[in-house]
Amino acid sequence: MNWWKHVVAMELRKILAYRSDFWITFLGQTLIQLLVARALWQMIFSTQGVSEMNGFTLDMMTLYYLIVPIGTRMLTGENIGFLAREIYEGTFTRYLLYPLNVFQYKTITYLTYSLFYALQLLIIYALFRTFISASPFTLSDGANLVSGVLIFLLASMTYALMALLIEMISLWADNIWSLVVMLRFFTSFFGGGFIPLNFLPAWTQATLAWTPFPYLISLPARTIMGLATLDEISKGILILGVWILVFMQGVKLLWKKGQYKYTGVGI
Amino acid sequence: MILVKDLRKTFTSHVKEPGLKGSIKSLFSREVRTKEALKSINLEIKQGEIIGLIGANGAGKTTLIKILSGIVHPTSGQASVMGFVPWERSNEYRRQMALIMGQKNQVWWDLPALDSFLLLKEIYQIPAAQYKYNVEFLAETLMIKDQLKTQVRKLSLGERMKIELMAALLHNPKVIFLDEPTIGLDISAQKAVRLFLRQYQSEFKPITILTSHYMEDIKELCPRVVIIKEGEFVYDGSLSSIQRMMGDEKVLSVTTQEKTFKVSVPRLELSQKTHELFKDNEVLDLNIQDPSVEDVIESIMRNGVGPS
Known part of the structure; x- marks a missing residue:
């Protein structure tokens, strides 16, 4: 199975195909998000007259809001809703003609985008440490960064399978865009994309602990920031691993039934 | 080879009445229609x-x-x-x-x-x-x-x-x-x-x-x-x-004051049919041809057999 390297190369070529979109995504979008978050939390901290909220200083909060948007992009990539749209439009046909496993192909395309955004995260993090954070970069920071990025990649794999599972419902229901949007919202809200999860009530956090959501954004972001303990990281990786197995079985089962429903009609 | x-294939699809009323109704109850796309x-x-x-x-x-x-x-x-x-x-x-x-x-x-x-x-x-x-x-x-x-x-x-x-x-x-x-x-x-x-x-x-x-x-x-x-x-x-199937047929393309039309006639009846056409219509133009492949296929698609 050597074709996967070429799929990765192909997806990277697609990312690089449009120059202005590339630079806007790579730098512009993140910098704007960072400036807005920094200004907003600066105002909140100064209005409250505190230097720390729920364990977060202003610098930590800034870093959190720097990591989260890129991490979320690592999860969702550019391919969110693609499978559902391809089934709806009938362009999914191409993957049935090629002598390859369509789900391997799709997972590889998801992960290519995740890798691209991982690179973006590393560059933006380096800029943050150089120009915003006053503290020197230590070996332990480096270990946290690498661990966090690796957890993000595992989280991307989980999210890719979860999205595939949801999007395959379009084999029965044609248009399931609302489900895709809901998945995105739940992932951001219960994953810590909107606000750090320790701002949520304790019972909500306890309930979420068995779902994949807290480990998709919050855990890797906190790992990069050096806030996650080894126990939390191990538990998170284990739970993500279990969910990956569950979602893989779900995708297999849905495809086994759903392939009879595919008609290849569309635009 | x-x-x-x-080989048979049946598709089902939903049918919706036109208009807003039909759209609202289809949210609760939809008629399912089955189509046999391939029959044996x-x-x-x-x-x-x-x-x-x-x-x-x-x-x-x-x-x-x-x-x-x-x-x-x-x-x-x-x-x-x-x-x-x-x-x-x-x-x-x-x-x-x-x-x-x-x-x-x-x-x-x-x-x-x-x-x-x-x-x-x-x-x-x-x-x-x-x-x-x-x-x-x-x-x-x-x-x-x-x-x-x-x-x-x-x-x-x-x-x-x-x-x-x-x-x-x-x-x-x-x-x-x-x-x-x-x-x-x-x-x-x-x-x-x-x-x-x-x-x-x-x-x-x-x-x-x-x-x-x-x-x-x-x-x-x-x-x-x-x-x-x-x-x-x-x-x-x-x-x-x-093409051979229709070897004993001729196609007359006729233009009258009112319309243009084609009619297939047996070769042996050509003279009689042409005469009748001129008698019953004010014919402006007449063209006598062998049936084209398109004519024959169109006829087969319509009737299941050659032109009539």
């Missing part, structure tokens, strides 16, 4: 043979092609393409098969064709020498060499179709399904595609099933024709037999 026995199809095609599959819109041509290429599962029946059951989608089968749909893009839109070809080379495990030869041969024959490095979305419709043909044939498939490959193309592009298909067929001898609404495609490429009407084959034979 392709062997199809008693039997077919045999030998290696190297090219057949023209023709029929009106919705007759079942594309459904048959989708089943034989493995995209869609049949409701019942059997099919074997070179010993493979198409809808099992074994990689070995898919490496020997190609489907080209005139209305669907299969190459990647945002990249130049050569980038797509490189990926296809790996997917189909095409040896480097064969890949190089095929890209050159196909690009030369289709006269598309200069466009291979341009983003596919920036190409004209005809150029994109040529790229689709190249992408589908890079791996030298032994079975080719062509679903309206010349649709929307201008006359010179249609000619180029037909010329290419003829050259390809004579060089590589694949089994080819071609559907097209352009009779020129069928006349130039397909010695054998299968006509499908409402999911059933109503004719399976040679193109020349279709």
Whole structure:
């Protein structure tokens, strides 16, 4: 199975195909998000007259809001809703003609985008440490960064399978865009994309602990920031691993039934 | 070889009454309609043979092609393409098969064709020498060499179709399904595609099933024709037999003050019918011809038999 390297190369070529979109995504979008978050939390901290909220200083909060948007992009990539749209439009046909496993192909395309955004995260993090954070970069920071990025990649794999599972419902229901949007919202809200999860009530956090959501954004972001303990990281990786197995079985089962429903009609 | 026995396919779809009331009603209750797209199809095609599959819109041509290429599962029946059951989608089968749909893009839109070809080379495990030869041969024959490095979305419709043909044939498939490959193309592009298909067929001898609404495609490429009407084959034979079928008929093209129409009459009654026409109408123009293939096929599609 050597074709996967070429799929990765192909997806990277697609990312690089449009120059202005590339630079806007790579730098512009993140910098704007960072400036807005920094200004907003600066105002909140100064209005409250505190230097720390729920364990977060202003610098930590800034870093959190720097990591989260890129991490979320690592999860969702550019391919969110693609499978559902391809089934709806009938362009999914191409993957049935090629002598390859369509789900391997799709997972590889998801992960290519995740890798691209991982690179973006590393560059933006380096800029943050150089120009915003006053503290020197230590070996332990480096270990946290690498661990966090690796957890993000595992989280991307989980999210890719979860999205595939949801999007395959379009084999029965044609248009399931609302489900895709809901998945995105739940992932951001219960994953810590909107606000750090320790701002949520304790019972909500306890309930979420068995779902994949807290480990998709919050855990890797906190790992990069050096806030996650080894126990939390191990538990998170284990739970993500279990969910990956569950979602893989779900995708297999849905495809086994759903392939009879595919008609290849569309635009 | 392709062997199809008693193949059937049924589709269900929802029907909605027009208007807002119908839209609201459909949220709670919808009428489901079943359509038999294929009814007991039997077919045999030998290696190297090219057949023209023709029929009106919705007759079942594309459904048959989708089943034989493995995209869609049949409701019942059997099919074997070179010993493979198409809808099992074994990689070995898919490496020997190609489907080209005139209305669907299969190459990647945002990249130049050569980038797509490189990926296809790996997917189909095409040896480097064969890949190089095929890209050159196909690009030369289709006269598309200069466009291979341009983003596919920036190409004209005809150029994109040529790229689709190249992408589908890079791996030298032994079975080719062509679903309206010349649709929307201008006359010179249609000619180029037909010329290419003829050259390809004579060089590589694949089994080819071609559907097209352009009779020129069928006349130039397909010695054998299968006509499908409402999911059933109503004719399976040679193109020349279709012409011979109507050997004892003549077609009168008549223009009167009020209208222009065609009428088929037995050769022996030609004189009498012509006389009657002149007697009953103020004829401005009259043309007597042998029935064209188009006339015969249209008649078979409409009535299941030759012109009346």
